[in-house]
Amino acid sequence: MSAQQGKPDNTRIIRRLLLTVIGMFAFGFALVPLYDVFCDITGFNGRFTDGQAAANTKAVDTSRTVNVQFITRVNQGMPWGFEPEVRSVRIHPGETKVVNFLANNPTGSDMVAQAIPSVAPGEASLYLNKVECFCFNQQPLAAGTKTAMPMQFYLDPEIPDHIHTVTLSYTMYDMTENATPDALAAFVQPAN
Numbered sequence: 001m002s003a004q005q006g007k008p009d010n011t012r013i014i015r016r017l018l019l020t021v022i023g024m025f026a027f028g029f030a031l032v033p034l035y036d037v038f039c040d041i042t043g044f045n046g047r048f049t050d051g052q053a054a055a056n057t058k059a060v061d062t063s064r065t066v067n068v069q070f071i072t073r074v075n076q077g078m079p080w081g082f083e084p085e086v087r088s089v090r091i092h093p094g095e096t097k098v099v100n101f102l103a104n105n106p107t108g109s110d111m112v113a114q115a116i117p118s119v120a121p122g123e124a125s126l127y128l129n130k131v132e133c134f135c136f137n138q139q140p141l142a143a144g145t146k147t148a149m150p151m152q153f154y155l156d157p158e159i160p161d162h163i164h165t166v167t168l169s170y171t172m173y174d175m176t177e178n179a180t181p182d183a184l185a186a187f188v189q190p191a192n
Helices: 010-042 122-126 181-185
Strands: 066-074 081-084 088-091 097-105 111-120 128-133 139-141 145-155 165-174
Touching: 066 081, 066 097, 088 097, 097 111, 097 139, 111 122, 122 128, 139 145, 139 181
Parallel strands: 066 165
Antiparallel strands: 066 088, 081 097, 097 145, 111 139, 111 165, 128 145
């Protein structure tokens, strides 16, 4: 038995490792669009399309109050400022609220971003209904400008009694390189 027979082929191992790295990069690159499709189909994190859950028709449960907290962060390397206008609100299940989130692009370049939500506890995501949310679309922001981005939501009155606090967290990602044509259209200056 020669020394070569017992050793694995390094070229084959390197090829497999490179393919694994490329696959991981492609998955990370596709994660935001895949998450959007998943949320559109399932309504996960309160996201509905085609008018689903557009209006809350259930009565407000004034006998209880739920604290809804807002946490924001930007992805590593994202230079924007991003924060909720208020850190929390107390609402009755069934009551519709509007909360603004503030974004600031301090750079000298126009940028496009997308916010990805997360809800804790996970069980509460089944009862959080967003009527309008900046997280539904990519958000263009011109260089050196600020904006307020609204989110209108309500908690379904069927939310379990043991849930007293819901935490809604958003992470903002730079989507400039992969912006949709609609988002990029915001930067087009009209011809004079």
